[in-house]
Amino acid sequence: MGSPSTATRVSARRHRIAPEPETRYDRRLAEILAHATEVFCKKGYEGASMRDLSRESGMSLAGLYYYFESKERLLYLIQRHTFSTIVERLKARLQGVDDAEDRIRIFILNHLEYFLANQSAMKVLSHEDEVLKNGFGAEVAAIKREYYRICVGLLDDLKRERGLQSSTRIAVLSLFGMMNWIYTWHKPRVDADPESIAGQMADLFLRGVMAGGKIRKER
Amino acid sequence: MGSPSTATRVSARRHRIAPEPETRYDRRLAEILAHATEVFCKKGYEGASMRDLSRESGMSLAGLYYYFESKERLLYLIQRHTFSTIVERLKARLQGVDDAEDRIRIFILNHLEYFLANQSAMKVLSHEDEVLKNGFGAEVAAIKREYYRICVGLLDDLKRERGLQSSTRIAVLSLFGMMNWIYTWHKPRVDADPESIAGQMADLFLRGVMAGGKIRKER
DNA sequence: TACTGATTCTAACGAACGTTCGAATCATTG
DNA sequence: CAATGATTCGAACGTTCGTTAGAATCAGTA
Numbered sequence: 001m002g003s004p005s006t007a008t009r010v011s012a013r014r015h016r017i018a019p020e021p022e023t024r025y026d027r028r029l030a031e032i033l034a035h036a037t038e039v040f041c042k043k044g045y046e047g048a049s050m051r052d053l054s055r056e057s058g059m060s061l062a063g064l065y066y067y068f069e070s071k072e073r074l075l076y077l078i079q080r081h082t083f084s085t086i087v088e089r090l091k092a093r094l095q096g097v098d099d100a101e102d103r104i105r106i107f108i109l110n111h112l113e114y115f116l117a118n119q120s121a122m123k124v125l126s127h128e129d130e131v132l133k134n135g136f137g138a139e140v141a142a143i144k145r146e147y148y149r150i151c152v153g154l155l156d157d158l159k160r161e162r163g164l165q166s167s168t169r170i171a172v173l174s175l176f177g178m179m180n181w182i183y184t185w186h187k188p189r190v191d192a193d194p195e196s197i198a199g200q201m202a203d204l205f206l207r208g209v210m211a212g213g214k215i216r217k218e219r
Numbered sequence: 220m221g222s223p224s225t226a227t228r229v230s231a232r233r234h235r236i237a238p239e240p241e242t243r244y245d246r247r248l249a250e251i252l253a254h255a256t257e258v259f260c261k262k263g264y265e266g267a268s269m270r271d272l273s274r275e276s277g278m279s280l281a282g283l284y285y286y287f288e289s290k291e292r293l294l295y296l297i298q299r300h301t302f303s304t305i306v307e308r309l310k311a312r313l314q315g316v317d318d319a320e321d322r323i324r325i326f327i328l329n330h331l332e333y334f335l336a337n338q339s340a341m342k343v344l345s346h347e348d349e350v351l352k353n354g355f356g357a358e359v360a361a362i363k364r365e366y367y368r369i370c371v372g373l374l375d376d377l378k379r380e381r382g383l384q385s386s387t388r389i390a391v392l393s394l395f396g397m398m399n400w401i402y403t404w405h406k407p408r409v410d411a412d413p414e415s416i417a418g419q420m421a422d423l424f425l426r427g428v429m430a431g432g433k434i435r436k437e438r
Numbered sequence: 439t440a441c442t443g444a445t446t447c448t449a450a451c452g453a454a455c456g457t458t459c460g461a462a463t464c465a466t467t468g
Numbered sequence: 469c470a471a472t473g474a475t476t477c478g479a480a481c482g483t484t485c486g487t488t489a490g491a492a493t494c495a496g497t498a
Contacts, residue, residue: 025444044265046263063447066446069487070486131263170419170423174397177401181392181397203385207427207430244474247475269456270455279478281478282475284458288457
């Protein structure tokens with residue numbers, strides 16, 4: 001009968017004990033999300049039609065609605081999954097690392113590695129930022145705020161450790177700009193590997209934040 | 220009869236000698252472009268309908284087509300005007316300034332000042348980057364490339380002067396990221412004036428590029 | 439085998455889309 | 469005033485949009 005894509009979905013989860021945490025439904029949904037991500041990346045959220053998504057994923061137009069109840073919720077699912085994954089990985093990587101500078105380098109590396117390994121998804125996340133309305137938008141915005149706060153915390157730690165006093169807000173937002181803008185220019189053929197780019201951006205940012213005193217050439 | 224919006228338009232330009240360089244047509248077109256810019260900024264190019272533009276500008280749907288032949292050309296007009304203005308102003312400001320660092324500071328200040336004074340237009344320029352097709356897209360892309368090359372030139376001058384050797388490409392693209400990302404976060408109420416923000420970003424960038432040697436804390 | 443619920447499909451719905459046609463209005467000049 | 473071209477409009481064109489109803493098919497169980 002009706003589609004199960006509303007809120008919680010119970011019946012499709014077979015009562016397995018361990019070996020297969022993924023149901024058929026979850027796998028199929030993930031496939032659709034992956035294809036939809038590519039289309040949204042290429043044509044933009046508004047520019048991509050449900051018929052484009054149907055063609056790309058090989059499923060009929062109506063068939064898609066068995067997996068989600070609206071185009072907007074589809075975008076929400078993509079954004080939430082992408083964003084929570086990157087936050088989750090970051091937290092794991094920061095475990096056990098104490099040095100403030102190292103932690104910022106890890107932040108940058110994690111962000112860029114994930115960005116470049118999942119360029120389409122991250123472009124959809126960055127570029128289709130304001131399209132989700134009230135409910136959906138608020139939840140993604142909350143994850144974004146958490147991610148932002150983590151970065152602010154890392155930089156504040158560094159500033160405390162080294163006695164720096166520049167504006168955290170401007171510095172952090174500049175860093176996000178550097179990193180997120182990469183989707184507009186990165187070309188795998190011409191640009192170096194993620195580690196290298198992350199290293200260069202980290203150098204640029206950390207020197208910029210830490211280099212003290214006057215910069216202007218004395219005359 | 221037909222609309223004059225194709226290619227060159229001659230007849231509307233009255234043969235004035237000096238006092239009024241703007242014809243009625245030009246003024247009206249500029250008004251429409253301004254309103255359209257706001258709508259594109261708020262709803263995105265694909266998300267904004269011609270009826271939205273009609274409502275916002277107070278002109279009938281069909282009336283708009285007297286001034287441009289398609290929605291795509293409208294976006295093209297907005298982008299070309301915005302971008303060529305910023306390049307033009309930059310060139311004027313760089314006149315007579317010799318110091319390499321000063322020239323980069325001027326570049327950043329010019330960019331951010333214009334960005335914040337024309338936020339909607341610049342967001343439309345940054346955000347609706349890939350939507351223009353072949354002909355229209357190529358012309359805007361050419362201006363963008365010129366602008367990018369100017370910045371590369373400025374940074375190369377600085378690197379030559381100071382004997383630096385980091386990657387120009389990564390540095391310049393990082394700088395563009397910092398600056399362009401501002402449309403996602405700037406709030407006039409909470410953030411400082413353009414000069415101040417430009418100063419802080421310039422410090423961050425220039426220190427990052429110029430600070431030499433090792434940064435890592437010695438252990 | 440027959441049954442049941444999960445999954446996928448064809449075919450359509452009404453609304454909104456970008457664009458165009460031809461008539462109405464306006465401003466200007468003879 | 470009449471005449472002419474510039475400007476604006478209402479009404480519609482054909483197409484595509486997101487979404488849905490209801491039937492067909494599939495997979496698994498009894």
